Amino acid sequence: MASEKKKSSYISGRESRKITRFNRRVTRRLEKERADANKDPALYTTVMKNPDNVVEFDNVCTYFFTDVGVVKAVDGVSYEIPVGKTVGVVGESGCGKSVTSLSLMQLLQRPSGQTVGGEIRFNLGLGDGKAYNIVNTPNAIMEKIRGNRISMIFQEPMTALNPVFRIGQQVDEVTELHHPEMSKEDVKARTLEMLELVGIANKEGVYNMYPHELSGGMRQRVCIAIALACSPSLIIADEPTTALDVTIQAQILDLLQNLKNKLNSSIMLITHDLGVVAGMADYVVVMYAGRVVEKGTTDDIFHHPSHPYTIGLMRSKPVVGKKVEELYNIPGSVPNPVEMPDYCYFRDRCEMQCDKCAGQYPPEIRISDTHIVTCYRYMDGGEVIGYPKSVDVEAL
Secondary structure, three states: OHHHHHHHHOOOHHHHHHHHHHHHHHHHHHHHHHHOOOOOHHHOEEEOOOOOEEEEEEEEEEEEEEOOEEEEEEEEEEEEEEOOOEEEEEOOOOOOHHHHHHHHHOOOOOOOEEEEEEEEEEEOOOOOOEEEEOOOOOHHHHHHHEOOOEEEEOOOHHHHOOOOOOHHHHHHHHHHHHOOOOOHHHHHHHHHHHHHHOOOOOHHHHHOOOHHHOOHHHHHHHHHHHHHOOOOOEEEEEOOOOOOOHHHHHHHHHHHHHHHHHHOOEEEEEOOOHHHHHHHOOEEEEEEOOEEEEEEEHHHHHHOOOOHHHHHHHHHOOOOOOOOOOOOOOOOOOOOOOOOOOOOOOHHHOOOOOHHHHOOOOOEEEOOOOOEEOOHHHOOOOEEEEOOOOOOHHHO
């Protein structure tokens, strides 16, 4: 048994060199294509399927080319973010939530991390449905979108802020970059306005402070001010309240909700906290092992959970007033991301298996107008939409 385990995790020198050569060849080609600022706009300009969406993820595949093989971190992910709505993305650590958002921002750890397939359509807001396919958009165009049209609030404010620059300089930088026509006085006035907008009373004092002089909640408010400086159409909030106490969490979430309504922005809320999602999100996307297993309105997911994984998540959260000996936990563990099985990724942990689960990975099945689930148990009563598609890395 021990020898089999050793053999399964062992890579010879020859295999390692082969993997390295393959990774270098593929990533060089992908980087060269993306860096071409003079490429034909027709290669990255497209049309939204629904003009009422700000972003559409369509079978997105983001892989990491590592020394031990290709890790399919995001593999065939499809969902939409409507204009002016909040979409909560939930799932355990490593399921691909943050990698999906980094794919949209083109902030992956490159060259090893690459979006190799699918489309990420970002609405240009011109009223005619025209969009950029972010997967193919060159760096020069992304620099104009990132921070201006799409902004991100990162997980940990202490590491997101630069410790050697004052707060004012860091907020000023965003406005100066995207609005070079503004004078220094106008830029500072805009920064003070944003600091006041996020609930900082002593805006003049905070403008001249360093990050270490602020509390966690204040630093998070500064991160939100940076994200909102250019009034983006989409705000990506990646675990915005993880490091904060409960009282400050509530304040930050209320602030985000109010600012979203004031700016008519959309929010992509990435979190582990189901309570936060229930209170803020209009739609919920549940991810597992790099794929979407269920999506629908907040009411669909919380009152009618259908996928066994979603049901397990709901059972594992504590309920106020209900006493239990121990919290439920989903048995088993996530499969190896380098060698994913060709059947349902959750099958080996599932307590609701049926005969069809022995077949290929299940399709997306529509069980109501707004509710979609990836599970064979609904094959007979629902409408099959399609199968998530992986990219054959050997063909790259």
